[in-house]
Amino acid sequence: MSSVSAAYRATSGRVHLFNLSPARGSQSTQKRLGRGRSSGLGKTSGRGHKGQKARAGNGKPKAGFEGGQTPIVKLIPKRGFVNQNAKVYAPVNLDRIQHWIDQGRLTSSPEKPITAKELLLSGCIHQVHDGIKLLGNGSEHLKTPIHITPSRASQSAIRAVEKKGGSVYCRYYNELALRDCVKGRTDRTDAAPTRKTDILWYTSWKNRGYLSPTALSQMPLVQERWKTLSKQLLTFKTQEYEKAK
Secondary structure: OHHHHHHHOOOOOOOOHHHOOOOOOOOOOOOOOOOOHHHOOOOOOOOOOOOHHHOOOOOOOOOOOOOOOOOHHHHOOOOOOOOOOOOOEEEEEHHHHHHHHHOOOOOOOOOOOEOHHHHHHOOOOOOOEOOEEEEOOOHHHOOOOOEEOOOEEOHHHHHHHHHOOOEEOEOOOOHHHHHHHHHOOOOOOOOOOOOHHHHHHHOOOOOOEOOOHHHHHHOOOOOHHHHHHHHHHOHHHOOOOOOOO
């Protein structure tokens, strides 16, 4: 008998079916109602005397119920709507970027442009929101050629940066791609624009979209996937459709 028990005795660090047990404090005894006054939950079972919450069934009214009077939600007028597809961009002005460069908190080069990660870590912005938008305010203070890759850029900002010898290429980021950019992850494939408005924006050289043929020929760092995407997203311009007779 001792030899059999020794063969099945649990050793330290090993888990067997016969030595499994719940963790200490993970289980508690069931609350038993209506089992005498001495239990503390007898007679009315903790519900008190009468009233709406003492009745059987649904003791609580639905959210927003105010006893029968007109709820405040119906009293307040409604205006407008919430656009579920709207995006909030973090604005960055050129004078602020120049100030950060003068302090040595930002650097840029064609091979390593300024992205949302550098702007956030340097304190130039406090939150990336849905992306970075470069604005042209304070362009008269810009004196350093900068190379930046925001999500959007205004036309005045593009002209001011390129006038000083810099470059601006707008790149599409969805929520996951923007998070990877901030954290410096490169093991996942970046998302491609799918909405029509985004496709038209990032394939346009006027907006300095990174999927435009001109941008792909001028950018120092270009992924092969971007060239394939550019051809696929621009096929609608050369496609011919049969006209209804």
